[in-house]
Amino acid sequence: MREFVVEADGGSRGNPGPAGYGAVVSDAVTGETLAEESEFLGVVTNNVAEYRGLLAGLRAARALDPEAVVHVRMDSKLVVEQMSGRWKIKHPDMKPLALEAGRVFPADRVTYEWIPRERNKHADRLANEAMDAGTSGRTRAAASPAREKAPAAEVEANVKAGAEVETRAEVKVEAGVEARTGADARAAKSVAAPAPGWAPADMGAPATFVLLRHGETPLTPEKRFSGSGGTDPSLSAVGREQAERVAAALARRGTIQDVVASPLARTRETAGFVADRLGLEVTVDDGLRETGFGAWEGLTFGEVREKYPEDLNAWLADPEARPTGDGESFAETAVRIAAARDRLIAAYAGRTVLLVTHVTPIKTLVRLALGAPPESLFRMELSAASLSAIAYYADGNASVRLFNDTSHLR
Known part of the structure; x- marks a missing residue:
């Protein structure tokens, strides 16, 4: 042979x-x-x-x-x-x-x-x-x-x-x-059986995404749907104070090497506070934008329940269901977020990057890292200006290291 x-x-x-x-x-x-x-x-x-x-x-x-x-x-x-x-x-x-x-x-x-x-x-x-x-x-x-x-x-x-x-x-x-x-x-x-005598695998430094939800807008305390297709609100006075506090906390840690933000005003404004404090530039990535909520934009959950009860029930039960009008389903959001994640992992391999984005993108990144089902999106609490973190390794595995940390706001 x-x-x-x-x-x-x-x-x-x-x-x-x-x-x-x-x-x-x-x-x-x-x-x-x-x-x-x-x-x-x-x-x-x-x-x-x-x-x-x-x-x-x-x-x-x-x-x-x-x-x-x-x-x-x-x-x-x-x-x-x-x-x-x-x-x-x-x-x-x-x-x-x-x-x-x-x-x-x-x-x-x-x-x-x-x-x-x-x-x-x-x-x-x-x-x-x-x-x-x-x-x-x-x-x-x-x-x-x-x-x-x-x-x-x-x-x-x-x-x-x-x-x-x-x-x-x-x-x-x-x-x-x-x-x-x-x-x-x-x-x-x-595949072939492992050869004897191998040392522990060295995967090198992971790409680490520190996930920051933007600070409050006027819609946040009222718990109104605020996605990609609404009025694109800016930060409120409370939101700006939150952004300043998170910027100070991240400056003390000294680990952030790059800042990437969703294109919406509230995320770019939050990212700006951090980038100015760290002496970095903000890169905008459209893949990090919030889900579009269609006709539900600006409404509370109760108002949507009253106006669109059947559509809301379908949305709560099926990740393929879209909000009324030209909304984006959670399944569609997951495809977009996964593509953005892969693109950013390749671009920032071995670096620690702050991604300033929204509720659904952050929850989706966590869900995908954990291999959790779509319904887990409804079981996560994510506060304004909170920090989460995921490390992505060379073998394709991910490790959730932090979720919904708000200690810097207290």
Whole structure:
């Protein structure tokens, strides 16, 4: 039985940004290079590029000998740990790629090893050459002896499989969900058994989101619906005082590195107090806006119950139900928030970021981090100018560290 070594790498200049991968297949006994693969991928994340490199290397090895034993070496701790079954795969971009990689060879014929970057120079060079070629307008993959020797039907099948993977990834990204499917669970069981002697996983610093609900507006103490489609109220005098207090508290902690706010006036104003105190700029992200409550904007719960009883009952019972008029359902909000979360995690990896937003986005982020059902949104109390915090790790897991802290207001 032949033995191959697959070395793979991927990179993204911007993360996400212009990306490419490189993969090398060599003979495990002689060290002879048997195949090289590289390709420019357009704009994707670093982790997606690494998975694409792994997939290309495994396919090239299978084209050489589908009965071979393969040892994969990569400098990506994330890919090695996930494909070895020690870390869960939750990110919607990576799930389908990992599943496809797990199907190329039977799990008992593939092993994974993490190596330092300096020992992965061949694949790294191919990945950088692919990125250089792509940014200059040349996107064709590098010539590969394995591809030249592979039967035409097999090459066509591989190309179709690759297209299929990309389609599934795009659909999951648009859906913005992270549900672990039965197929994912089966794939996790099918990967190679963990190698002995591994040290505890080092996932690096997480992306930490400190979640700040805006200060009070004139509508807040009256408990009126105030979403994206209403009058867009500014802070009240009480709200401005709350914003000053939270700004002082965050300055004492000294951990905030960036400030991102919803586009609505009350959040931008609250964020401004904090950013001025910390000497930072405010970045606005539309994905963090509050749910739109349609015809319910400005009304109290009792007034909505009186005017739209059937619509309110449906909304309380079904996350797909929309408020009367052009309102946004909780399910639609969750898709938008999940997409914003993933975008911000990629943009602020390893940093502590203050997200100044609203009740529903913060509750939704907490719900998704906990894997809680939609009805949990009605079981959380979130005060004006309160702080919550969630840490997001490289393996896709999240840790809720704080919820509805108002100690700085007392």
